Amino acid sequence: MIRTSRPPSVHSTTDPGDPLSLILRPPTSETERDRVLRLQREADAKRISDSIDEELKLDRERYKKSKQDVKLLLLGQAESGKSTLQKQFQLIYNPTSLEEERLSWRVVIYYNIVRPVLRILESLDLFAEADSDDDTTTEKTQGNQAPRPPPSPSPSMDQQISLLRLRLSPLTALDSQLADRLSGGVAVSGSGKGSVFVRSGWQSRTFGLSFGKARERANSGRGRFSFTEVEKDKLVDEAATIIHSCQDDIRELWQHPAVKRLRDNRKLRLDEWAEYFLNNIERVSQSNYSPTIDDILHARIQTMGVAEHIFEVPLHGRPVTWHLYDVGGARGQRHTWIPYFDDATAIIFLAPVSAFDQYLAEDPRVNRVDDSLQLFKQICSNPLLKNAHLVLFLNKADVLASKLAKGVKVNKYITSYGERPNEVESVVSYFKAHFTQVHTKNNENKRVLYTHLTSVVDTKAMQSIISNVRDSIFRDYLKSAALV
Numbered sequence: 001m002i003r004t005s006r007p008p009s010v011h012s013t014t015d016p017g018d019p020l021s022l023i024l025r026p027p028t029s030e031t032e033r034d035r036v037l038r039l040q041r042e043a044d045a046k047r048i049s050d051s052i053d054e055e056l057k058l059d060r061e062r063y064k065k066s067k068q069d070v071k072l073l074l075l076g077q078a079e080s081g082k083s084t085l086q087k088q089f090q091l092i093y094n095p096t097s098l099e100e101e102r103l104s105w106r107v108v109i110y111y112n113i114v115r116p117v118l119r120i121l122e123s124l125d126l127f128a129e130a131d132s133d134d135d136t137t138t139e140k141t142q143g144n145q146a147p148r149p150p151p152s153p154s155p156s157m158d159q160q161i162s163l164l165r166l167r168l169s170p171l172t173a174l175d176s177q178l179a180d181r182l183s184g185g186v187a188v189s190g191s192g193k194g195s196v197f198v199r200s201g202w203q204s205r206t207f208g209l210s211f212g213k214a215r216e217r218a219n220s221g222r223g224r225f226s227f228t229e230v231e232k233d234k235l236v237d238e239a240a241t242i243i244h245s246c247q248d249d250i251r252e253l254w255q256h257p258a259v260k261r262l263r264d265n266r267k268l269r270l271d272e273w274a275e276y277f278l279n280n281i282e283r284v285s286q287s288n289y290s291p292t293i294d295d296i297l298h299a300r301i302q303t304m305g306v307a308e309h310i311f312e313v314p315l316h317g318r319p320v321t322w323h324l325y326d327v328g329g330a331r332g333q334r335h336t337w338i339p340y341f342d343d344a345t346a347i348i349f350l351a352p353v354s355a356f357d358q359y360l361a362e363d364p365r366v367n368r369v370d371d372s373l374q375l376f377k378q379i380c381s382n383p384l385l386k387n388a389h390l391v392l393f394l395n396k397a398d399v400l401a402s403k404l405a406k407g408v409k410v411n412k413y414i415t416s417y418g419e420r421p422n423e424v425e426s427v428v429s430y431f432k433a434h435f436t437q438v439h440t441k442n443n444e445n446k447r448v449l450y451t452h453l454t455s456v457v458d459t460k461a462m463q464s465i466i467s468n469v470r471d472s473i474f475r476d477y478l479k480s481a482a483l484v
């Protein structure tokens, strides 16, 4: 053991020769008031520095502890149902938080009404023109043959639609205001159907909480806002008033024979949430409207990036922290998933089986079921994910059933489906076989694939499916814990 003397450059701060001490030393002319202010500043600086140290310490502890947590990734293309599944988890493991969010969903729901109404009006315009174009072309080729019957819609229908268009004109301005509010003015191009995306924590930003307050809530694990904060929102109140005053016109448009015709001949295809809210317009447009859980589950807003949700899930009476990562599924969002692959415990991959007649908004040449299969292949074969527990949800079974009941033919879009029966059971087993094959061909680790046929908006059915998934994840979790 050797003894060392202090190196010559190190001095105590009280050393009168130390240049730092000289700088920090209060001026000799300091008044009593200056001294009080200086001490106050020093105390503030210390408090901030201590709180940063404390935050860093907590971060380190959180990170250490989070190694034992379950990390569950919800993956799948846009509109596959990931955020809806997240809400079902929230409903089971943190119901009060969903309750607290209830009123904040009004802005999304109003947007989910206004957008399709404007789309219906656009389609009426577009196809009225297309019809008349078709007629001119036909007449030209028909030469001197007798003229065809007058094009529909009939003039009286035209007048009705024009009148509705006029009366619904306040919705045009509302549409962009709501879009702006939801996206925080950020437009995201090249990824997904609309330009409206939200990041994790959108509610606190949407309702104008100051950053400090939002952060404080996020840090305290509450990350939410209260009824009163939401109630004060002027734009949402205005939207409620406009939608309330337009409700009869919205209903009339929705039930109009011209719109029915466009829907029947599938020139107008509305998304499932649009149909849901338009079918419920009377209730949703009430001035004292408060969204039901079903409404929240049907509300649609695209996720941007990755949103983390934390739940405590009991295992043999002891809480285990689950981190649910709800990702944006549009092609332009998928690069944001990768940092979460490293330590994922489990994946739920959602593939909407109802999407066989749809194409990607990001690339209209790609059938959505085909995109799901390609994406599933990438997930199955990704070396970073090879140890993650794998669950597949063949989702939107209810939407599939209603499409098939309307007579939409699968083999028109998926030619390899051939002459198999156009029935739910047959379609589901056909798609399931394809996903299973992708898994089998990309399964070096011989991991099990757990498959469920789901409608994630169905709360009752989801309760038992989620508990089934939870048990299977915990089984693997305990096995790997035993190996450590």
Ligand SMILES: Nc1nc2c(ncn2[C@@H]2O[C@H](COP(=O)(O)OP(=O)(O)OP(=O)(O)O)[C@@H](O)[C@H]2O)c(=O)[nH]1
Pocket: 076, 077, 078, 079, 080, 081, 082, 083, 084, 085, 192, 272, 273, 297, 298, 299, 300, 301, 302, 303, 304, 327, 328, 329, 330, 395, 396, 397, 398, 399, 454, 455, 456, 457
């Ligand atoms: N009827 C029905 N609607 C569903 C089902 N799953 C999801 N939806 C609806 O489909 C829409 C899209 O669902 P989301 O959960 O937002 O989709 P997502 O996968 O999070 O989409 P991105 O955030 O864009 O990646 C929502 O309006 C849901 O209510 C289902 O099984 N049945």
Ligand SMILES: [Mg+2]
Pocket: 082, 083, 084, 301, 302, 303, 326, 327, 328, 329
């Ligand atoms: Mg989402």
